[in-house]
Structures are given as structure tokens and as C-alpha cells.
Amino acid sequence: MLRWRSAAEVASGRLLDEVPQPYEFDDEYVPRPCVVHPTEVTEFPNWDMPEDLSERVGEWSDELEETTGISYYDAFTTNQSKVGGYPGWTQAPSWPHCVCGERMEHLLTISASESCGRWLPVEERTRPGSGWEVSDTLRDDSHGMDMGDAGGVYVFVCRACPDWPTVHRYDC
Template sequence: MARTTPPRPVAVETLFPEVAAFRKVAVRLHPRIGEPGARDSSLGGPALWPPSQQWPHCGDDHPHTAYSAPADEPVPLVPVLQLFAADVPDLDFPTGTDLLQVLWCPFDHEDGYVPRPEIFWRDISGSDLAPAAPPRPSGADSDYLPDPCVLHPERVTDYPNWDLPEDIANALEARFEQLEEETGRSYWYHLSVSDGIKVGGYPTWTQEPNWPTCPTCSRRMDHLLTINSSEFDGESWRTWLPVEDTPAEGTIWDLAFEERMQVQCSPGLMLGDMGGIYLFECPSCADRPFACRSDCS
């Protein structure tokens, strides 16, 4: 079943033409519990891997938290996201590649106390890829081990919230407030940045932006993708709850907790108290440098 974000309740660029120049395309992935195969785009599903390559492990030191990594033992990374170019044509794949894989170490790391991701770009036609059977790390928090989900990619438009230039935000403040008084809709929650796990667009920051700088060319890196704890929250659901998941009666909050969580938090992730992990890259540099950031609500 496709997932469709409702149209915004107002014409954003008509009311606020100042934000039009900052419009970006995002692809909401809408993960839902399922049985993806190794040759499907998925979140938390089985992955392809070259049999000739050892499965990657994390050799970092991990802080002592409630779920501690095995002492003096490398931790196998876990598959988080696998995206084929055919399913996300808006994603800027490096020349000669058509598969993006995101793996992470499912233990806290000092920088943000969240998992540490790694990314891999591959060419499915020219690579020796086969379904992998990676080892599972012992003692990891289930909040960092995504449940297998199929994806329902959907192209949407993002406008900046935290990333809206301060002078423009200040100039629009009174009009934003007027709209909220008249319609009950907030630019910041309902009209700007799309929620959920997505490719492109703007990061769904829950704190002030923390954009990384490319170590090679010193330009600000591009947002590659966001892995969020939820598809929407208690305020944003009125815009970002898909039509197909909208209850016939009442609202999403009238559903039983377990039923709501199947829509709101299908993969079962909890990152920094309903926060997110944001992946960035520099497509201007040949080696596509990669960085990540995280925050919490």
C-alpha cells in the first residue's frame, strides 16, 4: 500500500513567498513492519554483501551505559537501511553506483550517546553481492535494532524551520502567528520540514542545527538522510500522518497504543528520547566525505 502525505492545508508559497527560494525535495520512506528480502529496499531488513568482504565491526571504545558493549570484543554492525536507486531516484548516487547501505554500531558512542553509522555505496550490476548472514551483537539495546520494515517512498516538499535564515524568520514572525491564530496550523510544525525517516530535504532537527563542514573542501555538507525515532509527533501528526493510516473515526491518538505505534514508530527505534540521527555527505568531492549528527527532543 502506498503512503500519501496530505496536501498542506494552505498554499505555503502564496502566503509566504519568502520561503520559496529555500524549497527542497525530500523522500519520506514510510517504513512499515513487513518481510523485505535482501534485494529489496528496506529498513532493518536483510542486506546484500560481497562474500569476499568481511562483515564490518566497530572497534571503538563505548561509554558505560545500561546496555554495554562486550569488553575487548569488536561489535558487528547491524543493517539499518538499504536503498536501491530504482526506488529513490531523487537520491544523488555517486557515478557508477545504484545501492546505498547504512549500517551502524548498536551501542552508544561518546558523541551524542547514540549509534555510530557507516555508509556504503555499491554497484549492484558489477559487484559480487549475495544475501548476507551477519553476526548479531550481544547485549545491544532493542531501541537500536530496527525491526524489519518495507518502505513506501514518497516525494514531498520541504521548507526550512530551524534552517530558515534568522532575518527572514523575524520578518515573517507576525504573519506566522496570524496564520496559527486563524487556522490552528503552525508554520514550524505543520508547513515546513517533513517528519519521519527520509532522504534529502532538511534535517528534522529537534535542537539547533549542527551542520558539518567537509574536511576536504570546507563547504557545508549536504543532508543525505534522516533516521528519526517516529513518523510524526503529538503536534505534527495533523500534516505528516499519511492518508492511508488515518483512522476512519477519531484521530490517531484514539487508537490503542500498540496499534498507534505500528504507524508512528514501526521500526521500534528510540534515538536520544525521540530524537534523530542525521547523515551528511559532500557530493562536490570525489571521495564523497561522510559525517553524522544527532539530537534529542
Template sequence: MTRHTPPRPVDVEQLFPEVAPLRRQAVRLHPRAGSPSWRDSSVGGPLMWPDREPWPLCPEHRGSPMAPIVQLYAADALGVVEFPPASDLLQVLWCPHGHDGRWVVPEVHWRAAEAVGAVREAPPLLAGAPYGHVPKPCVVHPELVTEYPSWDLPYTLWDALEQRFAQVEAETGWDYQDHLSTAPGIKLGGYPGWGQDPQWPDCSGCGKPMDHLLTVASTEADAHSRAAWTPFEDEGVRYESAGLRLGDMGGIYLFECRTCPGRPFKDRFDS
């Protein structure tokens, strides 16, 4: 079933024209429990992994297979992220076990689906992973939405707009951060759904700020954001999603450099 996020409850760019140049497109994946195959885009589903390639193992836990987190075909990216030349498949895995100073250790792979050939079945994961670190298999329902920066809003602009944010909230009940800026849930592109101060990384190769690739969040929407971001199709409906619980219901954010060879990436955790 296609998901449709309601339009913002107020006209963001009319009320706050200063944020209009900062708008970005994101793809909400809307994962819902299901039975995806390796032919599908999915969260926590089987990957179209070549049989000729070994399955990735965690570099910090010898012999610990990485868990499939997200598989996304280019058609489901809806043009938000430009895939590398000759690639049409994005695959993200991570080691769900505890690490020194990190919640998970991810890997990002780009490949051409037609070149995969025979598909390797994922090995069973080692027991003992923390609860909520491995998503349940979910089908996805990609949807294009418009976002504006929340925690990533420049300090000077935040200071200039803070009083107007408060006035709009007092008059309408809609909070800029929770209801008008960044979409919650697992999404491609757009702005990270920070819960705390941003930790935007720079590329180790060129030194430039990296681009946000993917947010893997614990929930589709929390109690604060649900009123504005729940798709029409899910209003009043109890559904089962990916079942993630990362820290204190936080998220993992993946960033990449789109100019350096190999598309180097970094990850950040935010609780």
C-alpha cells in the first residue's frame, strides 16, 4: 500500500521564507513488516548478494556476520540520491553487537543488480545481539517529502527565527522542530533526524562536509511528531514496523562523500 504523508499543517515557506533556500528532498521508506525477497527494496530483508563474494564479517568481532539493514534499488530512491555510475542497488549492513564507543559498525555497498548472478544466502547471525539492533524483515513504501533543517539550522538563522517559531506554535500548536522541519523514521537523503546537537562529519580524503545518505531511526514517529507525520493510510491503524531500538530510541546516520573515489562513508549515532 502506498503511503501519503499529509502536507505540512501550515505553509512553512510563507511563515519562514528564510528557510526556503535550505529545503531538501527526502525519501521516507515507511517500512512495514512483511516478507520481502532479495528482488525487493527492503529494511531487514534478504540482500541480492553475489554468491561469488564472501558475506561481510565484522572487523571487530571475528566471525560475526553483518546483518542486512537496508536494500534499495535506484528506482525506489526517487531521484533523491544519484547512484554511482553503472550502479542501481544500495546495500547497507552492520554488525549489531556491542563495540567500543560505537553502537554498530556499518558497511555500505553499491552494485549493479544485473551483474550479481547467483545470489548468496545470508549466514545466520551470532546470538547475543542487543535487543532492537537487527530490524525485522519489512517491505518498504518509498515516498518523496520536502524537509527543512531543524538542528542543522544555522545558529544565526535560528536566533532570527526563534521568536516567530514560538509565536506560530502558540497560535497553531505546531512546533517547527517536531512538526514542520525533518521527517521522522528511516529515510534516504534530506536532513538527519538529530535528537541532539549535529555531528556532521567531514571527509577524511578531501576535508569537505559529507552528504547525508541515510537515517536508520528507531521509530517511524514519536509521540511529538506523530500528529503531523503519520501517513493518511496509517491513521488509527496499528501496524508492525522494523522493531528497531537504538540506544534511547535514537538513530544511526550514514554520510558519504560523493566526489572522492569509492564514495567513502562515515556513520554517526544520536540518541
């Protein structure tokens, strides 16, 4: 369920002492309590590029990886949970269109893992060399939800419509 709330409404509310639990639930489907460390980044598309651009970026990425050890997909795209940016598709892109005809925009991704790739908040990085690696302790601090293999849930919104309808896509 997605609910729209204003910043004023959130700020005026009291903080919860305990994490609310659903009436009935299976532990496997409820996220572990964790901390959010927002980090602003500029992200670029991965699967969503035109074919000719994708081929050029692929060639450049191979060269980049050969010389630096980091590919385009490691440095400029992410599959972690995020607000905005591009969906971290693990399968072919499936952008939804609203009933008004507009392509909906990516609002939110909840990813199966928070400990993959190079995009980690400063608070969660370790630097045993040129790359960032995640310790087992930090891996355990992830939300702990299993969403298939390595996919996620992608939420989309249409801001062209007055009620901002949302839909979601899931891939794994």
C-alpha cells in the first residue's frame, strides 16, 4: 500500500516506539528493522538505452573495466533500493503506461539486496583497496527480504493525472 503524506504531516507526528506488525504474517516476508542512509547520486540507465547506444556503452564499459576494474554498470547504474533514478531491471524493462496514455515515471525500487554493487552510503563502505566491499556484518544489516533471486519491486507514478495513480512491477 502506498500512501501520500506531506512533509508537515510527517513532521507533526509522533515517532513510533515499536515497529508495527501486520495482524498475520510470516517472518520471511517482513523486513528486519534497519537504518536508511540517504545518499544523493546521479544514475544512468542500464537496460533502457537505445540499442546502438547500448552497444557503444558496452564496448566502452569493457575498456573501462579492463583499465580500472570497474564497468559502466558498476559505476553508473544501481540495483539497490532507491527513490527516483532508473529501475534496476534484472529482466527486460517493463515500463507501465497510465490509463491517460502517459508512460509512468519510476518512483521507488525495493531491491532484494542492499549489499550489491558499488552504490553504498558512506556509512556502510569499507575500503580494502580500490573498490568498496561489504562486510558480512553489513550484509546482515540489510532488510533481509528475499524477492526471488536478485530482483525487486518497482513502483511507478503518473504525475500527469490529478490523483497520481501508482502501479508496480516485479522481476527476479
